[in-house]
Amino acid sequence: MKNIYRWLLSTTILLLLFACTTDEQEGSNRDPADATTTVDLIVLGDYVVSMDEAGSVYQNGAVAIDDGLILAIGSAADILAEYSATKMLGGEHRIVMPGLINGHSHAAMTLLRGVADDLALMDWLNNYIFPAEVEFVDPEFVRIGTELACWEMIRGGTTTFVDMYYYPDTIAEVVESCGMRAMISATVIDQRSPDAENADDSIEKGNGFIERWQGRNDRIVPIFGPHANYTLNKEKLAATRAAAMKFGVPISIHLSESPFEVQYSKDTYGTTSINMLESIGFFDGPTIAAHVVWPMQEEIPILVERKVGVIHNPTSNMKIASGIAPITEMLAAGVRVGIGTDGAASNNDLDLWEEMRLASLLQKVDRMDPEALSATTVLTMATRGGATAIGLGDSIGSLEVGKKADLIQVVFDDVHHVPTYDVVSHLVWVTDEQDVATVVVDGQVLMEDNEMLTIETDRVAVEATALAARIQAALKQRNQSP
Numbered sequence: 001m002k003n004i005y006r007w008l009l010s011t012t013i014l015l016l017l018f019a020c021t022t023d024e025q026e027g028s029n030r031d032p033a034d035a036t037t038t039v040d041l042i043v044l045g046d047y048v049v050s051m052d053e054a055g056s057v058y059q060n061g062a063v064a065i066d067d068g069l070i071l072a073i074g075s076a077a078d079i080l081a082e083y084s085a086t087k088m089l090g091g092e093h094r095i096v097m098p099g100l101i102n103g104h105s106h107a108a109m110t111l112l113r114g115v116a117d118d119l120a121l122m123d124w125l126n127n128y129i130f131p132a133e134v135e136f137v138d139p140e141f142v143r144i145g146t147e148l149a150c151w152e153m154i155r156g157g158t159t160t161f162v163d164m165y166y167y168p169d170t171i172a173e174v175v176e177s178c179g180m181r182a183m184i185s186a187t188v189i190d191q192r193s194p195d196a197e198n199a200d201d202s203i204e205k206g207n208g209f210i211e212r213w214q215g216r217n218d219r220i221v222p223i224f225g226p227h228a229n230y231t232l233n234k235e236k237l238a239a240t241r242a243a244a245m246k247f248g249v250p251i252s253i254h255l256s257e258s259p260f261e262v263q264y265s266k267d268t269y270g271t272t273s274i275n276m277l278e279s280i281g282f283f284d285g286p287t288i289a290a291h292v293v294w295p296m297q298e299e300i301p302i303l304v305e306r307k308v309g310v311i312h313n314p315t316s317n318m319k320i321a322s323g324i325a326p327i328t329e330m331l332a333a334g335v336r337v338g339i340g341t342d343g344a345a346s347n348n349d350l351d352l353w354e355e356m357r358l359a360s361l362l363q364k365v366d367r368m369d370p371e372a373l374s375a376t377t378v379l380t381m382a383t384r385g386g387a388t389a390i391g392l393g394d395s396i397g398s399l400e401v402g403k404k405a406d407l408i409q410v411v412f413d414d415v416h417h418v419p420t421y422d423v424v425s426h427l428v429w430v431t432d433e434q435d436v437a438t439v440v441v442d443g444q445v446l447m448e449d450n451e452m453l454t455i456e457t458d459r460v461a462v463e464a465t466a467l468a469a470r471i472q473a474a475l476k477q478r479n480q481s482p
């Protein structure tokens, strides 16, 4: 009923505007009947928070979208005077803003959510995650786990994610079908993994993946994901960079994540991680570096100069007790910083609203400075700043004319949003995943009024539950055997 009411309201507004319009405007999409340009979609909001450089917020605003791109943004009155649309998304009690960008994830690990908690990184990886993955991860696992992750991310307002996991073709197929935007890494690791025997094998398989997906779908960027400098030696790290350079694609890597890694680097390479990678020319191409909790003071300028995108994962860093990343220092130095969830096995969800809050709180208490990492700063990290960090700053991350139409509507009339003095404050300090009502990627509506349109949620829930039961039974049997 609400939708019918909104449709009637918007139709009435359009008719009134037609009645008031006297000038005859020309245009390729002009409808002579109402003198407005017809576009694919108009999204309205009580507030449109553009996240552009100027921090423009339009009260009673609207965004006109055509052919997957933002054609115009401004007050609803101005937009509706100029454009009519095949589809309108009403904006009462809604905030329109750019979709969130998850700069580091292992999407299919949703299926390992809660399988091993309260452990240190190396114990968690070597004794639980890697063995469980070798045993259970196959294309079917990746398909179901990635669908589950995309469902959660869309529901929570994430429109783009940078993934690193196995069977990347399967990840890409899921992303292609659910309508999200993603950079998908072919994981490179020098040990037996679910989809390769060693580093050389994973690089070779990665080459095939990039060849199949480069230029195939505008929403999908295939990249390389060398796991870390403790799972790959210098030679294999350099070989992965060379492969990425051959295709002109970025690299995503775990970097300077834990005290273990820092010590390992010193013992093995005689220097810390960032210095070592710089010495082998690893940063010669675009790099998305997850974590960066323990950069040395002198390594931060390298990150700036080499335009390395740093992705902060506060929940994972806290849960595994990796440490507190010096985000304030890195931002002040000019490092490009985005935000991510990491995998659901170390988070245990994919909620970027929670990550924003934790990122801000962690810096404030670490520095004993309440002004550290303001709401605007963390919201920027999750949108425009994150887009820049992953190398997509020209096309996504803010609502500006010519950018891709990746945006969301947040409902803010629930009791926990009342009253509203400052929308940016509310978006960071109050909003939850469940407050996101509508998600649009590339101009396509993926969720409308909380209804998922591109993922069969009932089927995914049944499949994920069944697969988790098999994993649990097998783990139980393994733990009982001598």
Ligand SMILES: [Zn+2]
Pocket: 104, 105, 106, 254, 290, 342, 343
């Ligand atoms: Zn990770």
